[in-house]
Amino acid sequence: MVRSFSLTRRQQRRLAISSAIVLAVAALLSSLFSAGALSELQRRTTDTVFFLPRRAAPDPARFVVLVALDDKSVVELRRYGRLFNWPRSLHAEVIRRLIDVRVRTIMFDLLFDADAEGDDELVGALLEARERAVNVIMPTAGDFLSKRPGSTGWETYGEVFEPLPALKDASAGLGMANQLPDPDGTLRRMPLIFDVGGQPYPSVVLTTASKFLRRPDPWDGPIEDGLIPLAGRSIPVDRTGSLIVNYLGGPHESAPPALPVVSFVDVLNGRVPPETFEHKIALIGVTATAFADDYWTPPSLDGKMDGVETHAHAIETILRGDFLWDAPRWLTVTLIFAFALVVGTTLATLPPLISAVISSVTLGAFVVGASFYFDSGGVMMNLIFPPLSLFLTFGAIMLYRVIFEQGETRALRGVLGQYLSPSVVAEVTRDPESLKLGGDQREMTVLFSDLRGFTTYAESVDPETVVSALTEYLTAMSNVIFKYNGTIDKYMGDAIMAFWNAPQSQPDHAALTCRAACGMIEELERLNESWSKAGRMPLRMGMGINTGVMKVGNMGSASRFDYTVMGDSVNLGSRLEGLNKEYGTTLIVSAATLRAAGDGFHSRFLDLVAVKGKREPTAIHEVMTVDCALGEHTVPALAAYRAGIEAYRQRDWLRAAARFQEALRWAPTDGPSRVYLERCQRLIDEPPPADWDGVFVMTRK
Secondary structure (H helix, E strand, O other), rough: OOOOOOHHHHHHHHHHHHHHHHHHHHHHHHHHHHHHOOOOHHHHHHHHHOOOOHHHHOOOOOOEEEEEOHHHHHHHHHHHHOOHOOOOOHHHHHHHHHHOOOOEEEEEOOOOOOOOOOOOHHHHHHHHHOOOOOEEEEEEEEHHHEEOOOOOOOOOOOOOOOOOHHHHOOOOOOEEEOOOOOOOOOOEEEEEEEEOOEOOOOOEHHHHHHHHHOOOOOOOOOEEEEEEEEEOOEEEEEOOOOOEOOOOOOOOOOOOOOOEEEEHHHOOOOOHHHHHHOEEEEEEOOOOOOOOOOEEOOOOOOOOOOOHHHHHHHHHHHHHOOOEEEHHHHHHHHHHHHHHHHHHHHHHOOOOOHHHHHHHHHHHHHHHHHHHHHHHOOOEOOOOHHHHHHHHHHHHHHHHHHHHHHHHHHHHHHHOOOOOOOHHHHHHHHHHHOOOOOOOEEEEEEEEEHHHHHHHHHHHHOHHHHHHHHHHHHHHHHHHHHOOOOOEEEEEEEEEEEEOOOOOOOOOOOHHHHHHHHHHHHHHHHHHHHHHOOOOOOOOOEEEEEEEEEEEEEEOOOEEEEEEEEHHHHHHHHHHHHHHHHHOOOEEEHHHHHHHOOOOOEEOOOOOEEOOOOOEEEEEEEOOOOOOOOOOHHHHHHHHHHHHHHHHHOOOOHHHHHHHHHHHOOOOHHHHHHHHHHHHHHHHHHOOOOOOOOOEEEEOO
């Protein structure tokens, strides 16, 4: 049978509140994201997740070789003085060396803006390079004193420091070398285009890449929609005209190098294999200690990266076409709402642990997906706001559940635990609003039990002993009822009223009730043994069970009510308990209960009775446990009893009386046999009318 899925009222309320929390959290985080909040945290998280792993396994460069003005060069060339005082003939010689090993493009990260020894030789080397189709790019620098706001969003300068005119004219192109670190000092983006005097001005990186690709200009058309067209590719830049640098690895001085790095002095002296530079770009720049031209970068951990090296990574990014993109804003907002919705839905309908597992899986899938899209498409997902949406939503809903629902549940468990079994309490606390005033109508089974002779016992002992015995008895009986998932309706002195099939649905409610009743009989025998040893009087009980349609729910006034059952079927159960006094039995059940309970119980037919207040007769049966059966001669006693009942129903009073006398010889204390023997003796003396139906009319409760 397929059970339809439905939400309890508590779950419906929780879902409504969770939906409000989801919308509030998602709207708040979306607003913060749109306002640029936590942008530094996002940048640092991106560095850690996407770039730091490249320190250990860098991606080797394909196009760039770094010619480093390093400490080794400074030491070996110290006879020429300080690095910036070296004669420019040294640079000219390096250019010629690079031309000879078939380098394709040379980029200087040194600004030759003042006259110095060897300028003529450097100009000559530049002209020789042009003649041999080698492009040498010279850097420029924007004058920070002339920096001003621009209409394009690009870095805007009124003045630019350029190389000496002769060097400028002899070079293959110029480009600005200014860097643009983020507020935290980390260089993640490289400006590719500037605004100088109201005109677009290329960076040294863009000029070098375009010359390497044999393009006459740094761009092939209009710069529109954040894209710079160049040699069949569109280079994405942000509103500042900057490219997100796809660093191949960490700084070469503190991590396994991604770029081939050779010493300037080694190139000068011809100590580098020629194939190192063939068809490559040679970047000449300072890496020596204490020159302060270095930056923190995403893959930096314990050391900065030299400025010329950052240019190299930017050039590699352009030539490879491995561009990085910030994920679209709409995608981040969608993920914020989606993550909040996942948490809200699962927490409203599932246990917190399962919801936490689903949320963890969702978060893990997001991280894996973000890594995949970064590696395959260069898309940099926002790693802060979607996970934050998940955590905040989970925390807010759990806070609501702990403060409000758990407090309500604890209070409800404390009250219901006195009347319901633990499994039924769990069902009710799952949906406490199911205990509404009025309740429902359904088929149920009710049990009434009462001690015989307890009043006489209570009058013979002190009150403390009475209370102790009653507490022990009620506790033992309640435990049995709870064992079989019954609901205790009420205690009435020494009497107990309990029912099954509410609030939790129990298809086998009749069988459960009969088992519980048999268990109560056995438990009372155990108590009697204990009491007998303590010198107390043993007690007997009577129980009645009936199955039928009943009204169950909170009955009473709007301000005070009890969870109980009502109806004719309940009243019949109470009458059956009283009938035990008539028949000298312990447990009487209706025919409806016996049919619903099925096989597995020792029972015998007792009578057709019309209880007080009812005209229709009811067939009643006695259910017996093995321990409370008719002694060692139970089988012949019951056989004689059944034969007597058959003769009784046939109006053969003499034969019936004989059979009941036989039953009493086998079981002298059998109450029903004694009752029927007395009836037969009366009927022999005063036969009933011809229309006698064999129904016993009960005149008392």
